[in-house]
Amino acid sequence: MRSAFVIKSSLAQKFSLLNFILFYCDIVKLKEFSEIAFRIKLDRGVGGASFAGECKEFHAEEFLDKKILSRYDRMFHFFISVALLTAETSGFKTKSIKDPFRFSIIGASAIGCPSSFEQNYEMLISKGPKKVSPFCIINLAGNPVAGQVARIFNARGPQYFLQEACAAGTKAIGLAMKLIQMEIIDIAMVIGADAGITPTIIASLDNIGAIATDKANTQPKKASRPFDRLRCGFVPSEGAGCVIIEAYEHALKRGATPLVEIAGFGATCDAYHPTAPEPEALSIVECMRKALQDARVSPEEIDYINAHGTSTVLNDLTETIAIKSFFKEHAYRIPISSNKSMIGHMWGAAGIVETIFSAKTILEGIIPPTINLENPDPACDLDYVANKARKKNVKIVLKNSFGFGGINASLVLKRI
Structure with a gap:
């Protein structure tokens, strides 16, 4: 059974087809981060690290209600919003799915919700245990965000949430492909999201020498330089992507246009x-x-x-x-x-x-x-x-x- 990559993500529409410059994520110096993205004040220091990619154009309130915004981590915001935006821009309708038990949500995230941990630990130390959010544990588990999307789209098939480092998104697509080939499901919404540009994460990455710093780079836009002789580490970014993968025949039956084959x-x-x-x-x-x-x-x-x-x-x-x-x-x-x-x-x-x-x-x-x-x-x-x-x-x-x-x-x- 063939598995087709059927519906493009909203993120795919954010870059010019002529020069492939992506506008959705901007690489900036840490001191330029907005408060919502960085969460904890920078005057505590984050080592020698200087660069990260922030989605400045992302405004979660355009997609999510106040309860979701206040209770859940920025990774949750990315994850749910990109699923909603993908469905909206592609014309995906839940009613086109005849058997919800053959429709899966497969999620991917390497870091999960570090800002929730940082904020709640800060609250625990400064104001005591009663001030820790009851939603902290839901955020730290990570996988409940896939359940949130499943509820929105009535996806009742087997749910997976892969936290397998930087290969998680690719493995999630591969998993969807194999589930379709094994005829366990007909269709999957595969979503990857991360917001791992918090002080603790950045400091740890800097201390193991994994990320680009201002010691070797002075311009944020030039900090990420794969295969270059002067490369000195990666630039961590936040963001999300979503694709819908389904059996080729299933796509045709529901009137979807397959784009490429996985x-x-x-x-x-x-x-x-x-x-x-x-x-x-x-x-x-x-x-x-x-x-x-x-x-x-x-x-x-x-x-x-x-x-x-x-x-x-x-x-x-x-x-x-x-x-x-x-x-x-x-x-x-x-x-x-x-x-x-x-x-x-x-x-x-x-x-x-x-x-x-x-x-x-x-x-x-x-x-x-x-x-x-x-x-x-x-x-x-x-x-x-x-x-x-x-x-x-x-x-x-x-x-x-x-x-x-x-x-x-x-x-x-x-x-x-």
């Missing part, structure tokens, strides 16, 4: 280190091999790779090693790019947002660039579509995502 999925684990990738990239190679095998395509048929491309020294090098190891000489003929160069790293939402980019690449025939690639790295010597979008007839895309804990996931998307 043709293959692969997943592996490095079994190596909590944060660092395995140097020889053996598990990443196997992950890509599994995805292509599942899609029944050869390495030579891949027209474009949407890379994980975080802008960290080790990730970009290891992904390059894996691509060269698996694709051999063809690796030098495949255009590769990282969306994170433009929008930062949206954690668990990244895989879904980047799958939307990948689908648009197939539909529009324009490959988004890797911006800020100004200083070539001799060890990263592939075609990363540096700085300028490229027109190309793309039929098949490989999308990679990797995460802390050695989690690897790859998808193959095909033109229908």
Whole structure:
């Protein structure tokens, strides 16, 4: 049974099809964060970190009532709002689903709700236990947000909520695909959201040396520079993405227009280190091999790779090693790019947002660039579509995502 990526996310409509600049997330210095996004005053310090991506155009009150706004975390706000906006802009109607027990909500988030923990811990210390919100535990669990969306859309099929680091969104799409192929469900709304740009998270990332700081970058827009010789860490961002994936035949019956086919999925684990990738990239190679095998395509048929491309020294090098190891000489003929160069790293939402980019690449025939690639790295010597979008007839895309804990996931998307 084929699984089709049927309905584009609202986020996909936020970027220009001509230059692929995404306006939904703005990379700024921490001191420029709005109060609602950063929550805790910055005068306490967040180490040497200087940059993060904030969704300044997002106004939750446009989608959610006051109870939801006051009780739930910003991640919940993103998650629910993007689902509502996707349904609205695509014309998705619950009544088009004949069997609600074959309709699932599958969620993804790497960090969950850190601001809720920070705020409630602050309240506990300063004002005592009675001032801790009764909704704190719901926020910290994370998965109840998928239940909220299920209630809105009457989705009574099996519900999943993956907190599998930065590969969570990609694995959520792969899970939906497999549930459809196994004929357990007909349709899934797959949603990824993260708002992990709080002081504690930023400080921890800075202390392990994972993120870009002002020690090496002076311009926020140039802080994320995947595959560049001067890269020094990723730029954490907040945001959300939503796609609707369903059986091809089911989509046609309810009058939906399929956009691309989710043709293959692969997943592996490095079994190596909590944060660092395995140097020889053996598990990443196997992950890509599994995805292509599942899609029944050869390495030579891949027209474009949407890379994980975080802008960290080790990730970009290891992904390059894996691509060269698996694709051999063809690796030098495949255009590769990282969306994170433009929008930062949206954690668990990244895989879904980047799958939307990948689908648009197939539909529009324009490959988004890797911006800020100004200083070539001799060890990263592939075609990363540096700085300028490229027109190309793309039929098949490989999308990679990797995460802390050695989690690897790859998808193959095909033109229908």
